[in-house]
Amino acid sequence: MRSLLALLALMVTSPMARADEAQAAKDATIVETLLRIKTVDVNANAKLKEAVLRHLELHKGTPKYVDLVDRLNLQGMEEELLSIALAAPASTQGVHAGELLLKRSGADLIVAEITGDDEELAKKTILLLGYIGNPDSIAILKPLVIDQHQSRSIRTAAANALGRSRLGERYLLRLVQDTRLPADLNFTVANVLYASTDDSIRAEVAKHLVLPATAGSKPLPPVSELAKRSGDVAHGQELFKTKATCIKCHKVRGEGKEVGPDLSEIGSKLSREAMFVSILDPSAGISHNYETYSAILDSGNIVTGLKVSETDDSITIRSAESIDKVISKDELEEVIKSSVSLMPADLQKTMSEQELVDVVEFIATLKKPGA
Numbered sequence: 001m002r003s004l005l006a007l008l009a010l011m012v013t014s015p016m017a018r019a020d021e022a023q024a025a026k027d028a029t030i031v032e033t034l035l036r037i038k039t040v041d042v043n044a045n046a047k048l049k050e051a052v053l054r055h056l057e058l059h060k061g062t063p064k065y066v067d068l069v070d071r072l073n074l075q076g077m078e079e080e081l082l083s084i085a086l087a088a089p090a091s092t093q094g095v096h097a098g099e100l101l102l103k104r105s106g107a108d109l110i111v112a113e114i115t116g117d118d119e120e121l122a123k124k125t126i127l128l129l130g131y132i133g134n135p136d137s138i139a140i141l142k143p144l145v146i147d148q149h150q151s152r153s154i155r156t157a158a159a160n161a162l163g164r165s166r167l168g169e170r171y172l173l174r175l176v177q178d179t180r181l182p183a184d185l186n187f188t189v190a191n192v193l194y195a196s197t198d199d200s201i202r203a204e205v206a207k208h209l210v211l212p213a214t215a216g217s218k219p220l221p222p223v224s225e226l227a228k229r230s231g232d233v234a235h236g237q238e239l240f241k242t243k244a245t246c247i248k249c250h251k252v253r254g255e256g257k258e259v260g261p262d263l264s265e266i267g268s269k270l271s272r273e274a275m276f277v278s279i280l281d282p283s284a285g286i287s288h289n290y291e292t293y294s295a296i297l298d299s300g301n302i303v304t305g306l307k308v309s310e311t312d313d314s315i316t317i318r319s320a321e322s323i324d325k326v327i328s329k330d331e332l333e334e335v336i337k338s339s340v341s342l343m344p345a346d347l348q349k350t351m352s353e354q355e356l357v358d359v360v361e362f363i364a365t366l367k368k369p370g371a
């Protein structure tokens with residue numbers, strides 16, 4: 001043991017270690033040796049640690065990096081682990097980095113990402129915690145679901161993330177049973193729990209929550225099921241312009257009104273699953289720039305819609321019927337941003353289950369040219 005350590009020390013300080021390649025080869029040998037003699041604490045020996053860090057540098061971005069940080073018990077790597085985990089939260093390497101970070105009491109770093117100002121980063125972190133799905137990650141996710149200070153999209157993301165593990169599903173079910181689930185998450189949680197592989201969870205949730213019903217008052221299957229169905233593109237296109245009323249608010253290739261986003265390339269942006277959610281639960285993730293505002297006038301009148309423009313003197317609000325109203329700031333009491341989408345939440349009621357699938361089949365074909 002002692003001679004091995006002496007040998008390691010000799011390798012680190014050897015005057016031969018000048019050329020980069022020779023250095024790299026020595027570093028690799030040191031790492032190999034350390035992995036075999038597990039009793040040496042790399043963190044307690046600056047020279048050894050330097051060699052290990054140099055070696056790691058060569059493996060940046062590969063699964064070996066996280067593996068080595070783990071097996072060598074290398075400390076002080078929290079920031080690196082976090083950035084690896086968030087670069088690819090839905091990958092083996094990302095999850096391994098995240099697990100290691102949590103194990104090494106890096107939970108504070110993770111929580112800071114969630115409570116920071118960057119909502120996209122927060123959602124990515126939540127996704128990571130969902131994929132990790134162990135008691136440590138679940139403990140961070142649980143309070144988010146019921147925290148009314150969090151935005152709806154953060155709470156929705158947390159509920160979906162919990163739905164990736166059995167422990168998480170059980171917690172969501174408990175919230176439902178105790179009527180502690182915020183009502184705006186009913187759709188999200190119903191979808192998660194109706195899609196559980198555990199029969200008893202499915203049976204229990206059915207006593208408390210229903211999935212949205214279509215034309216015949218028949219409840220839909222969960223979104224994960226719907227996304228697997230296939231539909232008729234031509235019929236979907238027809239419905240889009242008629243019964244389903246989508247055209248009253250969405251443009252597709254120059255045709256239609258502009259209340260909601262142009263859907264001409266939506267097939268390149270959203271997965272089929274996300275399309276069903278957009279239609280069945282529009283407020284779950286309101287697209288940027290399409291938030292609903294309510295302008296409260298001095299007269300007591302309220303004008304609700306999208307804020308399409310604002311000058312020093314006036315704001316323009318576009319209603320769900322695509323009518324623009326210019327409101328002078330003189331008559332304006334206040335403007336409130338709403339968490340409810342201007343897109344109606346019950347459009348599926350005008351359609352049968354198959355018709356809904358057809359509409360999604362159609363919009364899924366709307367892709368970027370050349371894609």
Ligand code: HEC
Nearest residue numbers: 244245246249259260261278282286287290320341342343
């Ligand atoms: C009364 C207007 C209205 C109607 C009718 C309507 N939508 Fe929307 N839609 C919106 C608005 C506003 C948004 C943006 C806010 C949001 O994301 O909820 C939106 C968002 C969407 C999105 C997400 C777009 C993105 O870029 O993420 C999709 C997909 C969508 N609608 C599809 C449909 C389909 C399909 C129909 C018909 C079944 C439909 N909409 C009917 C107003 C409408």
